[in-house]
Amino acid sequence: MTTGSSVTPQAAEGDRMQKLSASAHERSALRRNGLVDRVFEITTRGSALMVLLLLGTITGSLILAGWPALSELGLSFFTDDRWAANINRFGALPAIYGTLVTSLIAIAIAIPVSLGIAIFLTEICPPKLRRTIGTMVELLAGVPSIIYGMWGMEVLAPFLQSHFPSIFPAGTGLTTAGLILAIMIIPFITAVTRDVMHTVPPIMRESAYGLGCTTWEVVRHVIFPSVKAGMLGGVILGLGRALGETMAVTFVIGNNLFLSATLTGQGTSIAALIANQFSEADGLQRSALLLLGLVLFLITFAVLALARFMLNRMNQRAPS
Amino acid sequence: MNPVYRRRRMVNRIIMTASLLASAFGVIWLFLILLTLVTKGVPALSLDVFTERTRMSGGGLGNAILGSLIMTALATVGGTIIGIAAGTWLAEYGGRSRLANTIRFINDVLLSAPSIIIGLYIYAVVVLPMGHFSGWAGVAALMVIIIPVVIRSTEDMLLLVPNSLREAAAALGAHRWLIVLRVCYSGARAGITTGVLLGCARISGETAPLLFTALNTNQWNFFNMGSEMPNLPMVLYQNMTINSFIPAQVSLAWAGALILTVAVLMLNILARVSAARSQK
Numbered sequence: 321m322t323t324g325s326s327v328t329p330q331a332a333e334g335d336r337m338q339k340l341s342a343s344a345h346e347r348s349a350l351r352r353n354g355l356v357d358r359v360f361e362i363t364t365r366g367s368a369l370m371v372l373l374l375l376g377t378i379t380g381s382l383i384l385a386g387w388p389a390l391s392e393l394g395l396s397f398f399t400d401d402r403w404a405a406n407i408n409r410f411g412a413l414p415a416i417y418g419t420l421v422t423s424l425i426a427i428a429i430a431i432p433v434s435l436g437i438a439i440f441l442t443e444i445c446p447p448k449l450r451r452t453i454g455t456m457v458e459l460l461a462g463v464p465s466i467i468y469g470m471w472g473m474e475v476l477a478p479f480l481q482s483h484f485p486s487i488f489p490a491g492t493g494l495t496t497a498g499l500i501l502a503i504m505i506i507p508f509i510t511a512v513t514r515d516v517m518h519t520v521p522p523i524m525r526e527s528a529y530g531l532g533c534t535t536w537e538v539v540r541h542v543i544f545p546s547v548k549a550g551m552l553g554g555v556i557l558g559l560g561r562a563l564g565e566t567m568a569v570t571f572v573i574g575n576n577l578f579l580s581a582t583l584t585g586q587g588t589s590i591a592a593l594i595a596n597q598f599s600e601a602d603g604l605q606r607s608a609l610l611l612l613g614l615v616l617f618l619i620t621f622a623v624l625a626l627a628r629f630m631l632n633r634m635n636q637r638a639p640s
Numbered sequence: 641m642n643p644v645y646r647r648r649r650m651v652n653r654i655i656m657t658a659s660l661l662a663s664a665f666g667v668i669w670l671f672l673i674l675l676t677l678v679t680k681g682v683p684a685l686s687l688d689v690f691t692e693r694t695r696m697s698g699g700g701l702g703n704a705i706l707g708s709l710i711m712t713a714l715a716t717v718g719g720t721i722i723g724i725a726a727g728t729w730l731a732e733y734g735g736r737s738r739l740a741n742t743i744r745f746i747n748d749v750l751l752s753a754p755s756i757i758i759g760l761y762i763y764a765v766v767v768l769p770m771g772h773f774s775g776w777a778g779v780a781a782l783m784v785i786i787i788p789v790v791i792r793s794t795e796d797m798l799l800l801v802p803n804s805l806r807e808a809a810a811a812l813g814a815h816r817w818l819i820v821l822r823v824c825y826s827g828a829r830a831g832i833t834t835g836v837l838l839g840c841a842r843i844s845g846e847t848a849p850l851l852f853t854a855l856n857t858n859q860w861n862f863f864n865m866g867s868e869m870p871n872l873p874m875v876l877y878q879n880m881t882i883n884s885f886i887p888a889q890v891s892l893a894w895a896g897a898l899i900l901t902v903a904v905l906m907l908n909i910l911a912r913v914s915a916a917r918s919q920k
């Protein structure tokens with residue numbers, strides 16, 4: 321576009337320099353290219369705007385579809401602890417509770433493990449192995465979530481039930497789901513943590529080593545403080561993933577619609593409840609499930625927005 | 641030896657051992673899952689699994705594999721076109737403007753939005769108005785999932801193309817669109833391919849969004865996108881839940897799980913190999 325406009329005035333005053341002026345053919349080529357330029361930008365901008373359209377229609381359609389349930393049930397939807405389609409009682413509390421508890425268990429397990437892996441990969445792993453181990457951890461993120469679900473139901477839950485019958489009476493339950501979720505989000509938190517740890521300038525590391533610090537002291541007093549925001553962003557990103565995970569959780573959470581008092585008891589999560597009931601639901605139940613979907617979307621949106629906010633601040637500080 | 645130093649060395653050793661153990665803990669799950677898939681999946685594999693359609697008794701996964709391939713391919717192609725276009729605008733035209741920053745932010749959030757929400761959304765805007773489940777709805781849901789992945793990698797890769805290349809092309813008289821097509825895309829091609837492959841790997845394993853969109857069927861479906869489309873993840877889900885009392889269905893599900901995981905991991909490794917090659 322800039323080239324087009326800078327050449328045209330030259331062509332206009334081309335009487336003085338006959339040899340340099342554009343011929344009719346060249347002028348039409350310039351016009352055509354200018355048009356292509358404009359079409360190209362408008363097309364790509366339209367595609368980019370589709371992202372906004374997507375967000376708008378996702379929110380809009382869920383609000384619209386969930387509205388009947390919200391107007392019928394009101395605030396009791398969020399406070400009622402009983403979800404029973406047969407008597408038209410729809411309380412989302414057990415599902416919301418299950419979602420939050422499983423995600424928090426997952427985060428509690430995943431944080432120390434991910435930090436450990438990140439420390440191992442950046443500080444003590446021999447360079448030859450670094451790529452292999454990093455790839456293996458990242459491949460964990462590639463395994464489809466339904467595979468985690470099947471594996472959790474057929475291998476992990478029976479194992480827990482037979483070896484720790486007092487803690488896991490049924491094998492499945494909130495904690496089992498949390499454990500599966502932890503395995504699923506470890507790659508995300510590890511990747512973010514490792515990447516932000518790499519942004520620490522080598523000279524900071526080296527000067528700390530020069531003062532006689534041990535590896536742990538370098539990590540604890542030099543690296544961690546300078547990448548705190550980024551690590552927190554990665555953790556919250558993992559939390560966002562765990563909140564919305566469906567298939568893996570559906571298989572191992574037990575799908576008990578009552579509010580479970582114990583952490584290892586069976587329960588349900590928003591995503592699992594939707595996956596289980598949606599296909600045979602209609603009327604008020606379907607609307608309630610869609611409203612539940614809206615709740616999940618709002619929760620994850622807030623969490624992910626927070627994570628992105630922290631990570632973006634990190635990137636602005638240390639571009640790499 | 642100085643007791644303070646000995647204590648510091650002890651702490652260091654403990655933490656480093658712990659992080660080594662954490663790495664082992666992180667990696668071991670991959671092996672455990674693959675081990676289970678191989679021990680349970682390989683015995684159930686046979687030629688019939690690939691050629692027969694799903695039946696209540698026996699049968700195979702042929703129709704589901706075909707349906708998955710069709711839907712994943714269509715969604716990948718559509719998502720790549722839209723994603724690359726949008727990523728191009730963000731990198732080449734959007735810059736630091738408020739609109740571009742908003743789009744970037746929302747794209748990042750959509751990148752990790754729960755896939756079941758995408759399923760509900762497509763159900764509300766496609767399935768309900770059409771009145772029935774369809775392959776198109778499944779493709780639409782998968783496209784919504786892959787588009788943010790492609791946008792992100794396209795933008796990141798285009799930003800890595802040095803500005804001096806653009807300036808050199810502009811100095812030769814190339815127009816903006818030609819610069820983007822000829823100079824920027826060829827510089828970013830490997831990275832964009834990586835992003836597309838990763839996105840393709842992600843959508844081929846997605847189950848939750850297909851639950852309310854493409855659903856599943858026992859019949860062969862050759863490109864009849866207007867009706868329900870059989871697909872591998874949904875067969876796994878149904879065989880492990882409502883059909884889990886039939887042992888043949890469960891072992892078939894493990895064969896399917898093995899096929900699906902191998903396919904997805906191959907795509908992942910392929911993406912990594914192409915990314916590693918482009919860095920050299």
